[in-house]
Every structure is written in C-alpha cells, then in structure tokens.
Amino acid sequence: MRLNSGIQFNDSGLTASIRAMHLDSEIIGISNENISGFDKVGYQRKEAVVSSFAEYLGVHALSTTRDDKVGRIAVSDKPLDIAIANKGYFQTKNEYGVKLTRDGRFQIGKDGTLLTLENAQVLSNAGVPIKFPFIPQDLKQIKIDKTGKITMFNPDTHKLTLIGQIGVVDSSGIAVMEPNVKQGYNEYSNVALQQEFLSMMPVIKNFDANRQLFMLQNSVLGKTISQLSQ
DSSP states (O other): OOOOOOOOOOOOHHHHHHHHHHHHHHHHHHHHHHHHTTTSBTOOOEEEEEOTTHHHHGGGGEEEEEOOSOOOEEEOSOTTBEEESSSOEEEEEETTEEEEEOOOBEEEOTTSBEEETTOOEEBBTTSSBOBOSSOOSSGGGEEEOTTOEEEEEETTTTEEEEEEEBOEEOTTSOBOSOOOEEETEEEBOOOOHHHHHHHHHHHHHHHHHHHHHHHHHHHHHHHHHHHHTO
C-alpha cells in the first residue's frame, strides 16, 4: 500500500512576480527608513526578517526586528542631554502610557518635572516622574552620574541635593544595573550607511529581475489573447 500526501499550490507567473516585487519594495522601504534615520538621536536600525514560504505569502512573510547595538555617541553642550553607553532604554510616560526610548534629550517643565522634547515625563528607577524642587538658573548645577543618579546644588544649603535616579531598563522592562549614563552627550543612530547600501543591492536586482519577468509574461499573454481572439 502506498500513501501519497502533500500540499499543492498553483499560482500564475504574473501573480508570483507581482508578489515578489511587492515584498522587495517593502524591504527597500525599510532600508530607506534606516538611511533617513542615520542622523536621528536615539534611532535604532530596523532589520528585515523574511520567513519561510515568502514566495507564496509575499509581503505577509515580512517582519522587522530592531538592532539594539549602541549607536554613535557625540558630545553635546547641554547638561540635560544624556546618552546610554550600554544597551537599555529610558522610561517615559505620556497620556498614552509608558514608552521606551534611547533619545535622552531632556528638559525641565515649568513645574520642575523632567520631560522629553515631546513633553513626556521621564520616569525614575521607581517608576515615578522625576521632579526638581526648583529650577536652577544654571543647568550646569545639575549633575548626573553613570548610574543615572541626579543631584543638584542647592544655594540655600550650599550642598548637593539628591533629586532622583533615571530609570534605565531593557526591552522587557527589567532594570539595567550598569547603564553607564553619560551626561552632556547624545547618542545618534546605530545605522551604518555602507551596510545599508550594500544590503539593498541584491534586493534591487531581485526586484528588477521580477519586473523583467512580469513584462515578458505580460507580453506573451497579450499575444496569446490576441491570437485567440482572431
């Protein structure tokens, strides 16, 4: 006795070519987004992940993952610009909930709350907003050590006052014990332009091959229809 089983999938060449071009276009779009984010503070490179059976699933087989390597760190002249030299994220909170970011360009609100440039509250390691008792005339009086602990000179007591500690967590929300916070620095993207351009070349060639195949099949189909209609 012999048992035969399997999965058969019949599809036209035109449909397969269109599906492949659509997938290639989305992958190229991800690379273009990385190139656009090259000079953005806190931007993390997106990497395309193509699953099995992409020739049948097309764009539905595509997903993305983030490269969490540390980006380029550059000196800033602002005391509230902070970079994380290790893997991890700042915790911020707005009306939509808690968000993780590596963009450490902060400011102090009118009520003394530490905010992002988008006015989201910066959370401490205890998960609560960080608030200054008063706004210093000179922001250089604010000191932030490598653990994220914030202190500020108090002119009344002539001593350093502990304000709080900036919370740094991993992608799962677990606290990073050694974040290596750097005050007065910005972290730019971890995108390497050369890598992006090189990774795009085979995708562009594949797109062009499918386009040529589509045009050829379309031409043959048109001639066939024309002959049958005579």
